[in-house]
Amino acid sequence: MSSSGVSAFRARILHFTDVPNPLTGAGIEYFPDGVLLVEQGRVKAIGNAEDMAQQGFDLMQCRHFPDHLLMPGFIDSHIHYPQTSVIASYGEQLLDWLNNFTFPTELQFSDPEFAAVAAQAFLKFLLQNGTTSAMVYTTVFAQSTQAFFAAAEKMNLRMIAGKVMMDRNAPAGLLDTPETSDADCRKLIETWHCTKRMQYALTPRFAPTSSPEQLAVTGKLYRDYPGLYLQTHLSENKQEIAWIKSLYPNARDYLDVYDHYGLLGPRSVFGHGIHLSDDEVARLAQTQSGIAFCPTSNLFLGSGLLDMARLEGAGVPVSLATDVGGGTSFSQLRTLAEAYKVLQLQGQNLHPLKGFYMATLGNARALQLDNCIGNFAQGKEADFILINLGATPLQAMRQASAKELQEELFALMTLGDEHNIARTYIMGKLVFRRADNAKGELVWLD
Structure with a gap:
């Protein structure tokens, strides 16, 4: 948490602004190196890390997960x-x-x-x-x-x-x-x-x-x-x-x-x-x-x-x-x-x-809830997850050969399960994480 009361998360970030069109990219917002800012449980901003740094944001404030995909819950x-x-x-x-x-x-x-x-x-x-x-x-x-x-x-x-x-x-x-x-x-x-x-x-x-x-x-x-x-x-x-x-x-x-x-x-x-x-x-x-x-x-x-x-x-x-x-x-x-x-x-x-x-x-x-959840539009409730794309040796091997985002996502949705969920946040607060060890132990936070 920064002194300003804003939490900052840096990772690969994917969310949708509309029904996606894979051919044109419409409806898809993907940041290979992105930053999500959360203030009082709501989305404050989202953008490219480099762009935000050029605008004066200190990237050292971020919790950095370079190998994870950050998405709405x-x-x-x-x-x-x-x-x-x-x-x-x-x-x-x-x-x-x-x-x-x-x-x-x-x-x-x-x-x-x-x-x-x-x-x-x-x-x-x-x-x-x-x-x-x-x-x-x-x-x-x-x-x-x-x-x-x-x-x-x-x-x-x-x-x-x-x-x-x-x-x-x-x-x-x-x-x-x-x-x-x-x-x-x-x-x-x-x-x-x-x-x-x-x-x-x-x-x-x-x-x-x-x-x-x-x-x-x-x-x-x-x-x-x-x-x-x-x-x-x-x-x-x-x-x-x-x-x-x-x-x-x-x-x-x-x-x-x-x-x-x-x-x-x-x-x-x-x-x-x-x-x-x-x-x-x-x-x-x-x-x-x-x-x-x-x-x-x-x-x-x-x-x-x-x-x-x-x-x-x-x-x-x-x-x-x-x-x-x-x-x-x-x-x-x-x-x-x-x-x-x-x-x-x-x-x-x-x-x-x-x-x-x-x-x-x-x-x-x-569910008529897109006014408050579903993507990272400014002001929405910050429920989000961090996804480990290579949660198993097989997944890691398959992801290593993927050449573009949609191939990575298809491998994730075909081979993935609960073990890919590394962290879950509710209104910007970490409530669950999967321990980074061979047992994949579950850690709950009050």
């Missing part, structure tokens, strides 16, 4: 904090996986102390994977949401979360009612929404576990509290879609169930969206409702392959998500690797610059 648009302990549970597709693994685990979150410990562990997993913000599902128990927000507030994180609403087709111990959902959500919203860096998302798990009465309550809450978010699941699994038809026989399609209750809009994020009709895609685009692309989960649960080109071509916002615990990693690097493969199987492509844009500014835009 990753953002995850769809993840379940109570499912951390069921990650990598064998052998089921969506509905059986919920019944056999997820629901029994979520029953434990009726205990506030259990929920608090789990929330802290979950947030630490995010930070050691370089994820500094996320849109998070809790459980049906209001105290689990309270515990999550309290833990995130203590760590000064920017998080969106909400209590799961679920009043049918689940174990009795996990059911609420439309009335208790309404009361619990109102209390949580009034306590946490827009408190420090917290925001609230209405969270009906998915239409099969919410009655028409509960979805009507959700719609009223959405109207009553401007600025809320909504998160749920949509068209993940063909068996699920068939179930929707039997539960909501008057709906035109799966999306129409949510549309009927007023749940679509720019702050609505629907997980998956794999098996959508043309009408559903058009309606998502018309309302600017988003789809969270969850490639590791879609592959692991055998759900299907997201046609991202179709969605983006229609104008549907698409964000990148891990979907832990159906997803198999907290790492957005691993998630990008699987996204690339999902698209390759369909004759599509994910350019590495587009991938890292999605994990940062793209996801911030999809």
Whole structure:
């Protein structure tokens, strides 16, 4: 920290100002030797080290990481904090996986102390994977949401979360009612929404576990509290879609169930969206409702392959998500690797610059958070990470042969994981670092 109260970080720096164009360089800002200045937790300036030195800035003030890449923190648009302990549970597709693994685990979150410990562990997993913000599902128990927000507030994180609403087709111990959902959500919203860096998302798990009465309550809450978010699941699994038809026989399609209750809009994020009709895609685009692309989960649960080109071509916002615990990693690097493969199987492509844009500014835009996070524009909250491009001998060898930035980034997103995250900063403050030794020990800072 300099005497002026400004923290200075010198490294290779990459961020995005818009959707990147790899051919023209538009939307990409890369400094092979850059300086980031942070004051009172916010970005003060960014630029070339040489240029800043010529303007009179003393480079000796910088914390210097010449071999690291400095980027905005990753953002995850769809993840379940109570499912951390069921990650990598064998052998089921969506509905059986919920019944056999997820629901029994979520029953434990009726205990506030259990929920608090789990929330802290979950947030630490995010930070050691370089994820500094996320849109998070809790459980049906209001105290689990309270515990999550309290833990995130203590760590000064920017998080969106909400209590799961679920009043049918689940174990009795996990059911609420439309009335208790309404009361619990109102209390949580009034306590946490827009408190420090917290925001609230209405969270009906998915239409099969919410009655028409509960979805009507959700719609009223959405109207009553401007600025809320909504998160749920949509068209993940063909068996699920068939179930929707039997539960909501008057709906035109799966999306129409949510549309009927007023749940679509720019702050609505629907997980998956794999098996959508043309009408559903058009309606998502018309309302600017988003789809969270969850490639590791879609592959692991055998759900299907997201046609991202179709969605983006229609104008549907698409964000990148891990979907832990159906997803198999907290790492957005691993998630990008699987996204690339999902698209390759369909004759599509994910350019590495587009991938890292999605994990940062793209996801911030999809979550309506680009006014405060996602890149290093002056005044934005300084959540950022330092990436070790050569975290393993194989990665170091591959990086040594890379000839340009996009080749380095592609190798990083193909081979990388949590071990590449050397340091994580929240509002300019170091909160996590990976020790520079053979064991790669984790160091947490209060």
